[in-house]
Amino acid sequence: MIPAAVLRVCGRPPSIEERRPPVPHAGEVPIRVAAAPITPLDLLCASGTSYFGSPATPYVPGVQGVGRRADDGKPVWFATSAGMRPGDGSMAGAVCVPYVDVVPLPPEAPLTLIAALGLSAVAAHAALTRTGGLTGGEVVLVLGAGGVVGQAAVQLARLAGASRVIAVSRSSSARERALRLGAEHAVPLLPDDDAGTLADRLRAVSGLVDLVLDPVFGVPAAAALRVLRPGGRLVNLGSSAGATAPLDSATLRSGSLKILGYTNNGLSVGERAESLGVVADHATAGRLTVSHDVVPFTDVTAAWNRQAGGDAGGRTVLAF
Known part of the structure; x- marks a missing residue:
């Protein structure tokens, strides 16, 4: 039994x-x-x-x-x-x-850590690299950096060659952790934020960014669109901050911005295994937690x- x-x-x-x-x-x-x-x-x-x-x-x-x-x-x-x-x-x-x-998995893989990372880290990796097309030297903004997806995304973006990573989170402890994990700046999300006020705070530390990893949607996503460079991409994979977002047509059109949706269900078995292998290798080497x-x-x-x-x-x- x-x-x-x-x-x-x-x-x-x-x-x-x-x-x-x-x-x-x-x-x-x-x-x-x-x-x-x-x-x-x-x-x-x-x-x-x-x-x-x-x-x-x-x-x-x-x-x-x-x-x-x-x-x-x-x-x-x-x-x-x-x-x-x-x-x-x-x-x-x-x-x-x-x-x-x-x-x-690698012979010396830390099994409990890989269990914790799992499909959340797979989502972060695939959304950044496969859907988002992250290339070396780009600036990445990670919303919801306190969650498992966000924590993994901060590290995986740097490991994939991002020149800078900016994190956003409500919690001060989550922002401190994001800095330890490799974020250059950690911006607070405040209860009374609207898209404009949050965008102003983001712009002050990030300048224009190339790629947004967005597991939250809502106001944070609308703010993040305002700091994307022309042709920049936002990859959405969740809605913990809101099922809808106050997007404006002028922001999208003036920057020729791209909003992309991601779900692990869209991965083939091989793609899922490939991302899991990357996650496991980084975790085993002590580069991802x-x-x-x-x-x-x-x-x-x-x-x-x-x-x-x-x-x-x-x-x-x-x-x-």
Whole structure:
């Protein structure tokens, strides 16, 4: 028998149960799970209110995880469709995953850190480089720099050759962390900001920027457009600051600006594996990190409630 976090009622946290080990089918890789993060997508799916519809219960949550192949012990990262389609996810002692959703990791990979980075760092890397077309020497503005995507983006932009990175965040602690992670300036987002006032503060430290990484939308996105150089790009991958933004036609047209949308769902399996490989290599070499809390798997119910309530210090990772 293996331990598993089982969610029986949508909107409530999972709890530990004992289950039979999964049996691999053709094309699946048996994996001993080492760690699994509790991500916003896990919480959304388990709420029963996601755009995927209410999941069939009971099920084991967890859309991603890290572990070791059962046959040779080699470390891997893996993805699942738990909560989006019928089937169990990563929050169990062992899983069987289709080989196309398994990515080899470096032998010395820091597994809990890679679990914390995971698809959030993949999104930051792919949005910057694949969608945003970041090239060496460009100036990058990262909105929402306090979140996992934003933290990763600050570092990955520099690692990809950005000459300068400017960070924006509401929290003073997040701004201080962004500076430690490589941002040249960290600009506060204030409660009464409108697009004009925030743009003025940004312009004072950034000048014109080439690329905006935007996981927040709303007023910050509208302000960021005003400091883009002609032909500059804004890549949006979230809406935590607002589902709509007060954009004005004159700003877009006068600068021939580009607004691009990004989602991990748009990546091919190969593209996802490529970005995950870049993330894993940087993390293993000590060049990439993110704030996270590692908690014992047996504490999954309390950890889930903290993450859902916004009381966690960063990404929560369940360790076996």
